[in-house]
Amino acid sequence: MNAFSPSRRGLIGAALTGAAATALPVATKARGPAPADREPFYGPHQSGILTPAQLHTYFAAFDLEIESRADVAALLKTWTLAAAQLSEGRPVAGETDGSRIDAHDVLELSPSRLTITFGFGATLFEKEGKDRYGLLPRRPAAFVDLPKFKGDQLILERTGGDLTVQTCADDPQVAFHALRTLARLADGKARLRWSQTGFVGGFKPGETPRNLMGFKDGTMNPDVRDPALMREHVWAGAEGGDWMNGGSYLVARPARIALEHWDRMKEAFQEQTMGRRKLSGAPIGKARETDKLDLDAVDKDGNPVVAENSHVRLAAPESNNGAQMLRRSYSYNNGLSFTVERWPPWRQGMEYDAGLLFVCYQRDPRRAFIPMFEKMSRFDMMNQFVTHIGGGLYACPRGARPGEYVGQNLLEG
Amino acid sequence: MNAFSPSRRGLIGAALTGAAATALPVATKARGPAPADREPFYGPHQSGILTPAQLHTYFAAFDLEIESRADVAALLKTWTLAAAQLSEGRPVAGETDGSRIDAHDVLELSPSRLTITFGFGATLFEKEGKDRYGLLPRRPAAFVDLPKFKGDQLILERTGGDLTVQTCADDPQVAFHALRTLARLADGKARLRWSQTGFVGGFKPGETPRNLMGFKDGTMNPDVRDPALMREHVWAGAEGGDWMNGGSYLVARPARIALEHWDRMKEAFQEQTMGRRKLSGAPIGKARETDKLDLDAVDKDGNPVVAENSHVRLAAPESNNGAQMLRRSYSYNNGLSFTVERWPPWRQGMEYDAGLLFVCYQRDPRRAFIPMFEKMSRFDMMNQFVTHIGGGLYACPRGARPGEYVGQNLLEG
Numbered sequence: 001m002n003a004f005s006p007s008r009r010g011l012i013g014a015a016l017t018g019a020a021a022t023a024l025p026v027a028t029k030a031r032g033p034a035p036a037d038r039e040p041f042y043g044p045h046q047s048g049i050l051t052p053a054q055l056h057t058y059f060a061a062f063d064l065e066i067e068s069r070a071d072v073a074a075l076l077k078t079w080t081l082a083a084a085q086l087s088e089g090r091p092v093a094g095e096t097d098g099s100r101i102d103a104h105d106v107l108e109l110s111p112s113r114l115t116i117t118f119g120f121g122a123t124l125f126e127k128e129g130k131d132r133y134g135l136l137p138r139r140p141a142a143f144v145d146l147p148k149f150k151g152d153q154l155i156l157e158r159t160g161g162d163l164t165v166q167t168c169a170d171d172p173q174v175a176f177h178a179l180r181t182l183a184r185l186a187d188g189k190a191r192l193r194w195s196q197t198g199f200v201g202g203f204k205p206g207e208t209p210r211n212l213m214g215f216k217d218g219t220m221n222p223d224v225r226d227p228a229l230m231r232e233h234v235w236a237g238a239e240g241g242d243w244m245n246g247g248s249y250l251v252a253r254p255a256r257i258a259l260e261h262w263d264r265m266k267e268a269f270q271e272q273t274m275g276r277r278k279l280s281g282a283p284i285g286k287a288r289e290t291d292k293l294d295l296d297a298v299d300k301d302g303n304p305v306v307a308e309n310s311h312v313r314l315a316a317p318e319s320n321n322g323a324q325m326l327r328r329s330y331s332y333n334n335g336l337s338f339t340v341e342r343w344p345p346w347r348q349g350m351e352y353d354a355g356l357l358f359v360c361y362q363r364d365p366r367r368a369f370i371p372m373f374e375k376m377s378r379f380d381m382m383n384q385f386v387t388h389i390g391g392g393l394y395a396c397p398r399g400a401r402p403g404e405y406v407g408q409n410l411l412e413g
Numbered sequence: 414m415n416a417f418s419p420s421r422r423g424l425i426g427a428a429l430t431g432a433a434a435t436a437l438p439v440a441t442k443a444r445g446p447a448p449a450d451r452e453p454f455y456g457p458h459q460s461g462i463l464t465p466a467q468l469h470t471y472f473a474a475f476d477l478e479i480e481s482r483a484d485v486a487a488l489l490k491t492w493t494l495a496a497a498q499l500s501e502g503r504p505v506a507g508e509t510d511g512s513r514i515d516a517h518d519v520l521e522l523s524p525s526r527l528t529i530t531f532g533f534g535a536t537l538f539e540k541e542g543k544d545r546y547g548l549l550p551r552r553p554a555a556f557v558d559l560p561k562f563k564g565d566q567l568i569l570e571r572t573g574g575d576l577t578v579q580t581c582a583d584d585p586q587v588a589f590h591a592l593r594t595l596a597r598l599a600d601g602k603a604r605l606r607w608s609q610t611g612f613v614g615g616f617k618p619g620e621t622p623r624n625l626m627g628f629k630d631g632t633m634n635p636d637v638r639d640p641a642l643m644r645e646h647v648w649a650g651a652e653g654g655d656w657m658n659g660g661s662y663l664v665a666r667p668a669r670i671a672l673e674h675w676d677r678m679k680e681a682f683q684e685q686t687m688g689r690r691k692l693s694g695a696p697i698g699k700a701r702e703t704d705k706l707d708l709d710a711v712d713k714d715g716n717p718v719v720a721e722n723s724h725v726r727l728a729a730p731e732s733n734n735g736a737q738m739l740r741r742s743y744s745y746n747n748g749l750s751f752t753v754e755r756w757p758p759w760r761q762g763m764e765y766d767a768g769l770l771f772v773c774y775q776r777d778p779r780r781a782f783i784p785m786f787e788k789m790s791r792f793d794m795m796n797q798f799v800t801h802i803g804g805g806l807y808a809c810p811r812g813a814r815p816g817e818y819v820g821q822n823l824l825e826g
Contacts, residue, residue: 354589
């Protein structure tokens with residue numbers, strides 16, 4: 001034993017005594033990152049929605065452990081202040097029982113375009129039939145419960161959550177650090193329910209990234225530089241209350257992809273399934289990725305060129321009363337898992353536990369994701385390879401202005 | 414049904430008929446990456462050992478499903494050719510039953526400094542008492558079985574393996590693509606046993622990266638630019654046979670870190686545990702990261718300045734008869750898992766399933782990792798927070814020269 005070392009038990013016991021986090025301001029070192037690496041946190045909309053996708057994400061859902069609306073408000077206030085600091089690349093000041101809030105594992109790293117996007121689950125408004133925080137009257141009509149879709153294999157422990165936090169950054173350590181810091185600040189108030197990391201390959205600006213199926217993903221996204229289009233399809237208006245005016249409804253669902261089976265399909269079959277060419281990304285029957293999808297085209301026998309049950313046809317606005325949503329998905333890879341597949345003809349056994357963290361934003365899920373996926377879940381040929389295993393629908397409130405906190409005018413007034 | 418679409422079952426059945434992969438050369442598009450993004454595959458040593466750490470890794474262990482040494486040789490030949498192609502950023506040509514080997518999900522991405530490093534497990538030489546491939550007489554004396562260390566909580570399904578493949582790249586999709594392509598080529602010959610992804614934050618060249626504990630990790634690594642030092646500590650010589658002359662022994666063990674508990678320790682305790690200052694990385698009692706560790710220094714009461722049971726003291730060459738090894742570890746993050754901790758005073762329940770994929774290379778594990786970790790596993794204060802859960806010791810043969818395959822002079826002659 002040297003002068004410092006007390007017993008392990010003694011030290012640990014001392015450090016864990018007292019659960020309340022007291023945010024004591026301590027000196028922190030500004031990291032002074034290049035402005036190009038920063039994404040603004042405050043604004044009319046939350047960051048991380050229209051932001052060009054960063055390379056890495058950490059998506060987490062929390063369950064609240066507190067009983068009063070004031071406590072929820074206090075947590076969101078703490079989170080908002082911390083998120084703004086983190087977005088600027090600054091460590092979060094403060095200690096809990098003498099140990100720093102910030103793990104300091106990203107001390108030399110730039111903000112790496114970090115964004116932090118908050119969402120509210122339906123259970124914030126009503127859980128087991130109970131209006132927990134007196135918020136039920138403020139639940140917007142558009143914020144419905146997701147139906148059970150055909151083929152869903154939702155794992156309860158990876159589904160739902162009262163609050164969600166999605167961190168996105170070009171550096172995986174920065175994305176995890178931000179989430180870990182917020183989780184620490186929520187100690188005793190909210191506990192992690194499920195999480196999923198994600199990544200996208202370093203495709204160049206203007207290139208549509210390929211997902212793990214090898215196809216370009218996102219070609220049909222509405223143009224985020226068109227404010228009118230965003231207002232029409234992505235941002236909620238005044239209809240759901242001021243707190244959602246400028247917010248958006250998020251569907252985030254991890255979808256496992258049976259990569260081993262997909263890889264064994266002939267390329268022509270993969271292309272018919274997708275409705276696009278693999279290498280070029282062009283719609284079947286067209287030459288270039290950006291060529292307009294022609295759903296009426298038929299071959300010499302009168303059969304549709306783009307298959308009736310192809311992914312691209314079923315997802316197209318033309319097939320969905322003009323509905324669009326903004327997809328912002330990430331690939332994921334959780335290593336290996338032994339899984340029995342749902343389709344009997346496949347061999348069973350080892351599979352990659354990999355796929356797509358499907359993420360989309362929309363003004364009204366009743367006109368976008370829900371009817372679209374209700375149809376796709378029945379007909380899409382891709383369903384043979386893709387299984388939704390969790391997640392849910394969340395309301396991402398409008399952005400906070402400096403001095404406000406996220407969700408303030410839902411929780412107050 | 415359109416002209417193309419046969420039944421799902423029919424198509425899938427057809428595609429899976431016949432297990433043999435026939436490598437048919439097909440036209441592939443050269444991606445023409447910048448040479449700076451390429452790491453050479455062929456050479457006296459395997460790549461990915463002295464190579465400055467890339468940002469991402471995918472480590473995988475395989476179990477062989479084939480009975481003859483010639484079949485193992487054929488697999489390694491196929492893997493070697495594919496690895497060389499992948500390292501150049503070229504898709505792997507060939508088809509299996511009409512479906513392409515290469516998933517093409519990295520078509521537009523550069524090689525991203527991809528390296529692919531192969532290793533052999535002890536079970537390649539002897540499994541359940543049987544000399545499976547007639548290789549037992551060639552097992553080097555240095556290639557011992559790892560002992561069971563104090564505190565080990567090895568999960569059988571994440572331990573061992575006949576062959577290992579570690580892909581490293583600056584892009585996670587490129588690293589996974591390489592592993593996935595090699596796994597596909599091994600279909601029916603070797604099956605994935607365990608895997609672990611890893612990452613390191615984008616620290617600048619010359620900066621020592623911080624791991625998830627927030628401390629700089631790798632300060633004491635021997636200088637890879639010093640060939641004499643590498644020969645002394647990293648590269649095996651002629652003592653283990655020509656196939657290991659220029660190879661290295663790899664210890665790769667995923668080690669879960671109880672981040673939630675670590676984060677709640679006071680910084681002074683963390684520093685005493687590590688034996689270094691958190692922010693600067695300096696040894697306790699010194700000012701700069703690169704200052705020499707002084708294990709003899711005592712305070713005014715005569716107690717050691719660097720605690721007897723600190724990590725840095727126990728790992729130092731001075732404490733290990735001058736033994737050194739090259740650490741090349743990655744952080745990992747598998748999301749969340751509910752785990753009961755080994756130390757009773759901690760609260761139980763939800764934990765990050767995150768930590769360190771500990772990776773080190775050495776000339777002789779009997780003089781480096783084994784005695785070093787045997788001692789550390791008993792005394793290191795850090796053991797309260799770190800649990801080794803799998804992995805093993807693997808022999809990475811010398812590099813292949815053009816025209817050779819990896820392990821050729823182990824398997825032939």
